[in-house]
Structure formats: C-alpha cells, structure tokens
Amino acid sequence: MGQGPPPFLELQGVSKRYPNGTLALTDISLAVGEGEFLALVGASGCGKSTILRHIAGLVAPSAGHIQWSRPPAAGAIGMVFQEPTLMPWASIQDNVRLPLDLAKVRRAEADARVTALLAQVGLADFARAYPRELSGGMKMRAAIARALVTRPRLLLMDEPFAALDEITRQKLNDDLLALWRDQRFTALFVTHSVYEGVYLAGRAIVMAPRPGRIHADIPLDLPHPRDEALRTDARYADACRRVSLALADAMGVHATGGGA
Amino acid sequence: MSAPRRLAPFILGAVVLAAWEGLVRLLAIPAFVLPPPSAVVAALLADPETLGLSLWFTLTVTLQAFALAVTGGVALAILFTRSPLLASALYPYAVILQVTPVMAIAPIVLVWVGYERVDLAQLILAWIVAFFPILGNTTLGLRSTDAGLRDLFRLYGASKWQVLWRLELPSALPYLLAGMKISGGLALIGTVVAEFVAGSGTGQGLAWRIVDASNRLNTPRMFAALSLLSLLGIAIFALLSLVQRLVLRRWHDSEAGHL
Incomplete structure (x- = not known):
C-alpha cells in the first residue's frame, strides 16, 4: 500500500461497543494522508458510518484512539449525511451559512462565501428557495455546499448519494471530484457501491461485518481528472473487480463463520 | 380552496x-324561549355600549391568560427538555391541573386570591385551562428535533443557546402553533367559566351579561352576548390560523398546500 502523503489522521485500534453489548467496530487501524480521497466500502451494518461518527467526534471509541497531525478546530471537519439534513424552516442560503453563523463569522464575509459556493454547486438560482421546493439531488448539493462552507480540511460523507437516481448520482460524483481537485480537502466517502467508491477514491477500504472491521485496503491508481470515459476504461473495470472480490471475500469470511 | x-x-x-x-x-x-335572529340583533343594537365593554373585558382577560399560557408553557417546556428530573417531578402535577375540572378549582382559587380580586382569579383560572396544550405541544416539538440536525450542530460546536434558538425552537414551532390554536379557544372558555363561577369583579364580562340576562329572562340579550362570545372565539381561531399559515407556508407540509 502506497504511503504517499503524510498521515493526517490515524485511527489506532479503535473499537466500539454499545451499552447494549453490540460490538460495532473492532480494532480499526487506518492512516489517512492529507488530501487523500478514501472510499469506505461495505455492506450495511459493517460500521462504515460508525467510523465516520468517531472521526467527527460525535461518538467516543470504547478502545483505541484517533490521532491527528493537528487537532481539528471547529469547522475543520465538514460532514454530509445520508439525508440532506437541511433545516426545513430556512432558505438554502441560510442553511449553507449555518456553520459560519454558529462560528459567528461576519455576515458580509459569510454571505460572500455562501454565494460563491452556491454558484460552485449549481444552486445560485435557488439561494432563496426552501428545501421542500428542491429535488433530492439539489438538496444534496446544498448539503455539500454547507459542508464545504467552512473550508474544511476533512470532508466526511456518509452514503450521501444512496437515495438518488443513477444519472443524478454520476453527475454529483463528477461535481464532487471537481470540488475536491479545486479545494484539496481530505475526503472519506462511505458507500455500499463498489462502482461509486472506485470512481471517486484513490484508495478503497473494504469492510467486513459483525463486528465491523477492515478487511482489505486497496490502492486504486486510476488517473485524474476522472470522467465518463473512465467508466468504460479497462483499468476501472479491473479495479472494480478487485474491490468486488475483496468485498465478496469479506462477506464470505463471515458466512463461513470465521468471525472475531 | x-x-x-x-x-x-x-x-x-x-x-x-x-x-x-x-x-x-x-x-x-x-322570545324568552327562543328569540328569532332579528330579536337578537335588535338586543345587540339596543345596548351596544354595555355589551361592547363586556366584550372588551372578556377579550382582555382572555388575551392576558393566553399570553401567560404561551410564555409560561414555552418556558416550562424548555426547562422540561433541559432537565428530565424536573420534567419527571413536575409533569404529573401539570396533568393533575389539566384533568381537574376548572369549575372545581374555581372556588378554591377565589378563596386564595380573595373576593376583592375576582379579576385575578379569572385570569388564573383561564390560564390553568389554556396552559396545558402549550406545554404539551411545545415539549413534544422540542423533543422531535431531527437527530441528524442535532449531530450537525454538535459537529460545529454550537452552544446550548444556539441549539435552542436556531434548532430546537424552530423545530417546535409547528407544534407550538398547533397548541396555540387549541389554547386560544381554551383561554376564552376558561375566562367565561371563571366568570360564571367566580362572578364579576371590577369589570363585567360577557359571561356575566349572560347570567344577568338569564336572571331577568331576557333571552334575546342572552343570545346577543352568546353570539358575541362565539364571534370572539371565531376571531381568535381565525387569527391564530392565519399566523400559523403565514409562518409555516413556505416550509411545513401542513400549510404548504395553501401556497
């Protein structure tokens, strides 16, 4: 496995056991380089989201710890959830400005940033619209804009496009990669789609379920910028095959009873 | 529509x-059994000043009780969601206050505040009736805050005040407004019941006009006061419905159909 960029974030033997006794994660060790785009791939219930929630500081590990190259300040981590999670009572621009409002950023500066970001995600004409007036894909764009408005060093995405149709999803994948190339944040993208994970990431972490653990760490040396042509490229097909095999193996290990 | x-x-x-x-x-x-509508209108027009003053008095007590119910109910709901211990301790008593008929409490309240302060007794009784829907609905609303949004506010290090002001209260708003619609009507009922039971104080409300006209067997005047009470109730309900619609129409499914 290539160790190109310096470690930006490192999970060291992280385990999580819930009060009801469920072991959600066991011995997760994972180093993430600055500016990397990582895909966490696995079936439902293998702890992908739980890993993100640990990194976001929303959950504390039962064992192990999380090491940062520099401790993240407020706003240094952006997060996009499975649902758009917008405030229904606020306009799109007010939703996107929320992290800046919470950090008490000056209104003029905040508005300028929001306007620029809404233009970047293609929502410039919908700044004053309310979430219920937007399509699922547009709501997700707003959620991404909100996650990026603080110029985070790390963007966590928890199956953000799972509920969208294939065409919208591919468009959002391309737009997300463009934002990543432009802003050079580190990205952790949780997905249950091998194809999506391989298309986006530089490295795929394949997870095995019950308890959630890392099964394989697969570097994906596909060229950038990535576009539609890549989807029919033999190297893309090969990378998908490798990740799919690892995923099948991860599930198979569980099926033959070789758990923790 | x-x-x-x-x-x-x-x-x-x-x-x-x-x-x-x-x-x-x-x-x-x-007419003393059932006056025709024309006689009711005539009774209204015969003495508009007295009935108008009574309407104003009833309206004043109702609005005061309603305002106290909203502020008190919201404040207590916030306290309840901040302190589960306080909520567990107080909630049963709030329920007792709610389920005990206000008619039964009225004489006690009157004794406590004194017969020379009937107005205050009326206000307290109307408040007791109007308070619970605000407390119950707002508590439910505050607790129904989206878990994902709570995570988001935590992620950005929001203060408790920011969470309350920017997340929990807006989330609770549709519930609060629904509670206010119920509470507005109840405040009027409470005011009328209190006046029936406690009698009139310095001012004489519409309930007192009904009792007075009833004693004189002046049924058209009873109906006149009654119709003013109904109109007042309708006006309160319509106004609160309008507020609900204006506040929620852009974002809440319950009112968005009215766009």
Whole structure:
C-alpha cells in the first residue's frame, strides 16, 4: 500500500461497543494522508458510518484512539449525511451559512462565501428557495455546499448519494471530484457501491461485518481528472473487480463463520 | 380552496338563520324561549355600549391568560427538555391541573386570591385551562428535533443557546402553533367559566351579561352576548390560523398546500 502523503489522521485500534453489548467496530487501524480521497466500502451494518461518527467526534471509541497531525478546530471537519439534513424552516442560503453563523463569522464575509459556493454547486438560482421546493439531488448539493462552507480540511460523507437516481448520482460524483481537485480537502466517502467508491477514491477500504472491521485496503491508481470515459476504461473495470472480490471475500469470511 | 367550498359555510349559516327566523315566527315561539335572529340583533343594537365593554373585558382577560399560557408553557417546556428530573417531578402535577375540572378549582382559587380580586382569579383560572396544550405541544416539538440536525450542530460546536434558538425552537414551532390554536379557544372558555363561577369583579364580562340576562329572562340579550362570545372565539381561531399559515407556508407540509 502506497504511503504517499503524510498521515493526517490515524485511527489506532479503535473499537466500539454499545451499552447494549453490540460490538460495532473492532480494532480499526487506518492512516489517512492529507488530501487523500478514501472510499469506505461495505455492506450495511459493517460500521462504515460508525467510523465516520468517531472521526467527527460525535461518538467516543470504547478502545483505541484517533490521532491527528493537528487537532481539528471547529469547522475543520465538514460532514454530509445520508439525508440532506437541511433545516426545513430556512432558505438554502441560510442553511449553507449555518456553520459560519454558529462560528459567528461576519455576515458580509459569510454571505460572500455562501454565494460563491452556491454558484460552485449549481444552486445560485435557488439561494432563496426552501428545501421542500428542491429535488433530492439539489438538496444534496446544498448539503455539500454547507459542508464545504467552512473550508474544511476533512470532508466526511456518509452514503450521501444512496437515495438518488443513477444519472443524478454520476453527475454529483463528477461535481464532487471537481470540488475536491479545486479545494484539496481530505475526503472519506462511505458507500455500499463498489462502482461509486472506485470512481471517486484513490484508495478503497473494504469492510467486513459483525463486528465491523477492515478487511482489505486497496490502492486504486486510476488517473485524474476522472470522467465518463473512465467508466468504460479497462483499468476501472479491473479495479472494480478487485474491490468486488475483496468485498465478496469479506462477506464470505463471515458466512463461513470465521468471525472475531 | 375553490369558491363554492369557501362560501359553503356562509351559505349554510344564512339558510339556518332564515329557517330559524321563519320557524319562530310561524310557530309563534315566545322570545324568552327562543328569540328569532332579528330579536337578537335588535338586543345587540339596543345596548351596544354595555355589551361592547363586556366584550372588551372578556377579550382582555382572555388575551392576558393566553399570553401567560404561551410564555409560561414555552418556558416550562424548555426547562422540561433541559432537565428530565424536573420534567419527571413536575409533569404529573401539570396533568393533575389539566384533568381537574376548572369549575372545581374555581372556588378554591377565589378563596386564595380573595373576593376583592375576582379579576385575578379569572385570569388564573383561564390560564390553568389554556396552559396545558402549550406545554404539551411545545415539549413534544422540542423533543422531535431531527437527530441528524442535532449531530450537525454538535459537529460545529454550537452552544446550548444556539441549539435552542436556531434548532430546537424552530423545530417546535409547528407544534407550538398547533397548541396555540387549541389554547386560544381554551383561554376564552376558561375566562367565561371563571366568570360564571367566580362572578364579576371590577369589570363585567360577557359571561356575566349572560347570567344577568338569564336572571331577568331576557333571552334575546342572552343570545346577543352568546353570539358575541362565539364571534370572539371565531376571531381568535381565525387569527391564530392565519399566523400559523403565514409562518409555516413556505416550509411545513401542513400549510404548504395553501401556497
């Protein structure tokens, strides 16, 4: 496995056991380089989201710890959830400005940033619209804009496009990669789609379920910028095959009873 | 809403009033049993100052009780969601206050505040009736805050005040407004019941006019005061419905259909 960029974030033997006794994660060790785009791939219930929630500081590990190259300040981590999670009572621009409002950023500066970001995600004409007036894909764009408005060093995405149709999803994948190339944040993208994970990431972490653990760490040396042509490229097909095999193996290990 | 549907209640009302007037005249029912609508209107016009002052008095007590119910109910709901211990301790007593008929509490409240302060007793009794829907609905609303949004606010290190002001209260707003619609009507009922039980103080409300007219067997005047009470209740409900619609129409499914 290539160790190109310096470690930006490192999970060291992280385990999580819930009060009801469920072991959600066991011995997760994972180093993430600055500016990397990582895909966490696995079936439902293998702890992908739980890993993100640990990194976001929303959950504390039962064992192990999380090491940062520099401790993240407020706003240094952006997060996009499975649902758009917008405030229904606020306009799109007010939703996107929320992290800046919470950090008490000056209104003029905040508005300028929001306007620029809404233009970047293609929502410039919908700044004053309310979430219920937007399509699922547009709501997700707003959620991404909100996650990026603080110029985070790390963007966590928890199956953000799972509920969208294939065409919208591919468009959002391309737009997300463009934002990543432009802003050079580190990205952790949780997905249950091998194809999506391989298309986006530089490295795929394949997870095995019950308890959630890392099964394989697969570097994906596909060229950038990535576009539609890549989807029919033999190297893309090969990378998908490798990740799919690892995923099948991860599930198979569980099926033959070789758990923790 | 289409024009026929909008007009339907008014047409029905006109038909019922006309039938009422016609039947009373046709059957020669005495006015002290059932006055025709024309006699009720005549009674209203005969003494607009007294009835108007009584309307104003009832309205004042109702609005005061309503305002206290909203501020007190919201404040206590916030305390309840901040302190589960306090909520567990106080909630049963709030329920007891709610389920005990206000008629039964009235004499006690009157004794406590003193017969020379009937106005205050009325205000307290109306408040007791109007308070619970605000408390119950707002508590439910505050607790229904989206878990994902809570995570988001935590991620950005929001203060407790920011969470309350920017997340929990807006989340609770549709519930609060629904509670206010119930509470507005109850405040009026509470005011009337309190006046029936406690009697009138320095001012004399519409309930007192009804009791007074009843003692004199002046049924048209009873109906006149009664119709003013109904109009007041309708006005409160319509105003709160309008507020609900204006506040929620852009974002909440319950009102968005009215766009």
